[in-house]
Amino acid sequence: MDERLAEDFITYLSNATRNKTIYPSGHPIIVRSLMRTFQILENLLEEKNEINIALIGDELIFEGTALHEISAALYGFTRGLRQREIEKITFLKGIKSEEFSGLIDILSMAQEKLKNSGGPIKVLDSRGVKNITLGKIGAPKEVQLEPVRGEEFKAQAKQYYRDAVDAIKRIVEDIRFKKTINIEKARFAINSMVASIQRNRTPLVTLASLKAHDEYTFSHAVNVAVLTIVQGEALGLDRQTLNDLGVAALLHDMGKLNVPEEILKKPGKLTSEEFDLIKLHPADGAKILMKTAGISKLAYVVTFEHHIKYDLSGYPVVSREKGGLNLGSMLVRIADTYDAMRSNRSYAKEVPPEKTIKEMEESSGREFEPVLLRKFIRLIGIYPPGTFVRLDTNEIGFVFQTNPADPYRPRTRIVIDSNGSKIETPQEIDLEEKVPETGNFRRSIKESVDPEQLGLVPDEYL
Missing domain, CATH: 1.10.3210.10 (Hypothetical protein af1432)
Structure with a gap:
């Protein structure tokens, strides 16, 4: 991408929008500004079928490239896009000058008038513009789930x-x-x-x-x-x-x-x-x-x-x-x-x-x-749910829930005893339990282990 040409286009697009708000329709300054901006756009579309501009925060992104300096300089333009809820603009090859002029009308239109007319996308469609699309992302419908246990x-x-x-x-x-x-x-x-x-x-x-x-x-x-x-x-x-x-x-x-x-x-x-x-x-x-x-x-x-x-x-x-x-x-x-x-x-x-x-x-x-x-x-946690762990007692445990109070001591079930025998019904233990006489923890995790090396099938313990 020719970044200089991209920056020129964005700058001229901003200027054309601003001029439209200052001068009466048909004024020579508006005409020249539109012609120059459209000419740059046509040059950009010579080797591409479409050109995309997106607004990410306060950053303008042109064909996937962030234009940091130009974004800061054109804060008024980016603010206008944001206020009109325009998140991206796509220009298609074959665009006509009248279509481009219609876009400038929308970008320069008073917010209240634009809103009362149905918003930028509807106004653009009403003018029969086919080679420019404006992106306004709608929210997906929420999925309602029945209570389950x-x-x-x-x-x-x-x-x-x-x-x-x-x-x-x-x-x-x-x-x-x-x-x-x-x-x-x-x-x-x-x-x-x-x-x-x-x-x-x-x-x-x-x-x-x-x-x-x-x-x-x-x-x-x-x-x-x-x-x-x-x-x-x-x-x-x-x-x-x-x-x-x-x-x-x-x-x-x-x-x-x-x-x-x-x-x-x-x-x-x-x-x-x-x-x-x-x-x-x-x-x-x-x-x-x-x-x-x-x-x-x-x-x-x-x-x-x-x-x-x-x-x-x-x-x-x-x-x-x-x-x-x-x-x-x-x-x-x-x-x-x-x-x-x-x-x-x-x-x-x-x-x-x-x-x-x-x-x-x-x-x-x-x-x-x-x-x-x-x-x-x-x-x-340090050992997230789904992790198999070896304890200092040589038992093997399966972590089934985190412990926000102590990420080193999650809720765990013993699946292999200290003799190496698989336990048919895993036994839940409390890793926060201490030996009364010493005040030391009764069990602590030494390390995580690979269940495959122990012949364990994780799905059996979910």
Whole structure:
């Protein structure tokens, strides 16, 4: 992309909008401004079928590239878009000057008049404009769930997890075969997961822990969504925000579809050239989502920012004067890093949960926002639900629930006794219990263990 030409277009678009509010219709300044802006747009569309502009926070994103400096300079223009609830603008090849002029009319129209006329999308349609689309994302219908208990609740959580995996598979297929992306299945799956987590987060967190070991590409996306929603729910975010956050987390890595598979699955260290390709995926993902109907603008933000660290290092490179990262991006970064480290990947083996948390804590304040990271650890614990652990008594336990009071002492059931014999009916123990005579804990966790090495089937203990 010619960034200079893109900045020129945005600047002229802003000027044309402002001029329309100052001068009477047909004034030479308006005519010249429209002609010059339209000419630049035609130049941009010579080699592309469409051009997309998105507004993420106060940042203008042109074809997936953040225009930091120009966004700051054109605050009045971005504010006008936000006030008119215009989240993205798409220009299609073949656009006519009259259509472009109609857009400027809408961008410069008084807010009250625009609202009374039905809003920007309706006004644009009423003028017969076919080669410009305006994005205003609507809210998905909430999924109402019947009260359930015990085994039914667990089965329901499993179904929601499978639905989310199916949804991400469908989206990946749509992108690979250049089909129109249908986001509704993903929105429905996430909506169900949000409702489930709001009732009881443990079943889905447990599934996220177990599913980290297989089918990495798809399970990773769902795990990140689960762990992100859990964080957002604990922060008290509303239902709609949790839905948008979950979809954003589910789709955060879509840009990797543009990276050759041999690079993604390379077992050894990447060359600098290969890593440069990897570093393009946040911007590429944002570009994909900009062209997708039904996506909240939060998805663009999260996709673009999820590899930017708390101290604003990482990639894509952004100005240190940019300001803080979006809350959603910081939550997704924590979830993404945690699940990636907990998973078997082509270039790295799974890291035990206790070591994953230790490494993340060491990066607090640089990679991760400290308060959010501490909250995350309290939420899922050092040993999250679904983890098998070895105790200092040589017993093997299965963690089935976190302990907010002490993340090192989750609620646990013994599944193998100290003699190595499997217990037919797992016995719940209290890891906070102390020996009266000494005041020492009766049992403590030594380490997490791989259930496969012990011949244990995790699903039997859910």
